[in-house]
Amino acid sequence: MKTQHHINLSLVALPLIALCAAPAHAEGVSAGSLIENTATATYDDGDGPRSVDSNTVVLAVDELLDVTITSLDPGPIGVVPGSTVLTFELTNTGNGPEAFELTANPAVGGNDFDTTVDDIAVDTNGNGVYDPGVDTILTGPATSPVLAEDENITVFVITTVPAGVADGDQSDVELTAEAVTGTGTPGTTFAGQGVNGVDAIVGLTGADDTALGSLIAGITTVDLTKAASVVDPFGGTSVVPGSTVTFTITANVSGSGSVDDLVITDAIPTDTTYVPGTLTLDSGALTDASGDDAGEASATDISVDLGTVSGGASHAVTFDVTID
Numbered sequence: 635m636k637t638q639h640h641i642n643l644s645l646v647a648l649p650l651i652a653l654c655a656a657p658a659h660a661e662g663v664s665a666g667s668l669i670e671n672t673a674t675a676t677y678d679d680g681d682g683p684r685s686v687d688s689n690t691v692v693l694a695v696d697e698l699l700d701v702t703i704t705s706l707d708p709g710p711i712g713v714v715p716g717s718t719v720l721t722f723e724l725t726n727t728g729n730g731p732e733a734f735e736l737t738a739n740p741a742v743g744g745n746d747f748d749t750t751v752d753d754i755a756v757d758t759n760g761n762g763v764y765d766p767g768v769d770t771i772l773t774g775p776a777t778s779p780v781l782a783e784d785e786n787i788t789v790f791v792i793t794t795v796p797a798g799v800a801d802g803d804q805s806d807v808e809l810t811a812e813a814v815t816g817t818g819t820p821g822t823t824f825a826g827q828g829v830n831g832v833d834a835i836v837g838l839t840g841a842d843d844t845a846l847g848s849l850i851a852g853i854t855t856v857d858l859t860k861a862a863s864v865v866d867p868f869g870g871t872s873v874v875p876g877s878t879v880t881f882t883i884t885a886n887v888s889g890s891g892s893v894d895d896l897v898i899t900d901a902i903p904t905d906t907t908y909v910p911g912t913l914t915l916d917s918g919a920l921t922d923a924s925g926d927d928a929g930e931a932s933a934t935d936i937s938v939d940l941g942t943v944s945g946g947a948s949h950a951v952t953f954d955v956t957i958d
Contacts, residue, residue, distance in 0.1 A: 664783060665697030665730030666829035697730035697828030699813040700837035703845045706762075706788065710804065712852035712891055713795045717752070719764045720791040720847030722809050726781035728837060730829045732813050736776045738791045739808040742846070746803035749793035749849065754809075757788035764790040777814065791847060801853040801889045801945075806846045813841035852891025854945045858898070859884045877957045879906065882950055889945035896940040898951050905958050908933055912954035915940075 663669070673688040706721040726732050738751045754776040755769045769790065772778070778787065791809055816824050818836045828834035861882045866872040873879075883898055902908045913920045913931045915938055920929030930937045931953065938951045 662729060663695045664829075665695055665728075665834075666832055667695045669693040669695065694830070694832050695729070696833045696835050697732075697815075698728045698835055698837040699732060699815055699817070699824075699841035700727040700839045701725065701732075701734055701811050701813060701841060701843050702727050702839065703789075703809060703811045703843045705845050705847050707847060710848035710850040713849045714851065714853060714891065715795050715797045715799060717792065717794055718749075718849065720793065720807055720809075720849075721762070721764075722789045722791065722845055722847065723786050724778060724781070724789050724811055725786035726783060727839065728813070728841075729783050730834075731780050731782050732815060733780045734778045734811040735814055736772065736778060736789065737810045737812075738776075738793075739810070740793060740805070742806040742808055745805045747796060747799045747805050747851070749795055749805055749807060751791060751793050751807070753790075753792040755790040755792065757790065760788070762788055764792065778811070793849075795849065795851070799851040799853065801851055801891075803851040805849045805851075807849070808844050808846055810844045811842060815841070817841040850890075852889060852945070854887060854889030854891040854893050856893060856896065856943075857886045857888065859886075860900075873957065875957050878909065879955050879957065880912075880952055881955070882952045884948060884950045885940065885943070886948045887943045887945055892942055892944040894942045896943050897937060898940065898949075899935060899937045900951075900953075901935045902933065902955060906955035907958060908936070909954040909956060912952070913938070914952045916949055917952075 670690055670692050672690045674685055676683060676685045702725045704723050706723050711718060724734060736754050738754055740749045740751050754772045755764060756772060756778065758769045759765065781787065791807055793807060815827050815834045817840055820836055820838050820840060822836040824834040826833065863880045864871045864873055864877050866874050866877040883900060885896065885898060887893060908931060910922055913922060913929045913936055915928055920927050922931040924930045928939045936953050940949055
């Protein structure tokens with residue numbers, strides 16, 4: 635009688651490093667991880683069950699080089715001539731540790747003006763705000779720290795807006811990140827340059843990425859005019875002793891930005907006397923005392939603090955004096 639042999643082939647799941655224990659990453663299994671597998675055959679040769687193992691296949695996961703960079707600014711930043719800061723986020727979307735060279739280009743086609751790039755810095759204290767003397771300035775070539783897979787950092791581009799820009803002028807600055815190991819078309823291989831000597835392979839991003847930061851000039855100016863109206867003791871408009879002069883000072887603020895700490899002051903003219911209680915702002919009465927409201931008046935001068943005023947606004951201050 636023939637002996638029948640029943641053979642059962644099965645894959646035995648040996649430790650699959652990073653597949654079973656590690657969290658999911660942007661590019662999957664971590665570079666340098668080993669994927670190991672052994673097959674087993676079980677059978678009955680008539681003398682009882684038997685099993686035999688295959689050789690173990692070990693695969694080392696290559697490193698994918700990928701990166702993304704995005705602007706963290708909610709929209710174009712309003713600027714005036716002088717220093718300004720653009721904020722970006724750099725993320726290592728590859729599956730292994732990598733550093734990235736950063737290049738800022740202020741001369742983007744279509745710009746109304748070009749800034750000067752002064753520095754590129756990393757947010758050292760993680761507060762999302764550029765702190766001079768605290769955040770690390772990257773020096774030539776500007777290269778990020780080595781970032782773990784999926785790690786991101788905030789990057790600042792510090793620029794100078796030139797004098798002479800007009801209100802509403804716009805400008806873009808490009809920030810490009812390139813993997814230090816190398817860039818290229820997806821699939822480009824750098825043999826042995828990955829983690830633990832595996833190959834480094836360019837991913838779908840080409841191992842580089844570019845983001846735009848935008849600026850818009852908000853040039854705001856203040857135009858100040860002063861007028862006087864006179865009422866004499868006889869009901870006319872003659873300028874004689876005893877006449878009352880009402881001075882009106884108008885501040886017209888123009889532009890798309892705003893001005894801060896706008897204060898209107900005026901000295902009481904010689905040979906006149908301030909009329910107490912006549913100080914107004916936009917027809918609203920102000921007290922003469924300091925600290926009660928925006929106004930302050932004395933025998934020598936008046937002062938009205940308008941604070942922050944946006945472009946397009948106009949405010950009028952009035953007060954009376956009598957001619958001695």
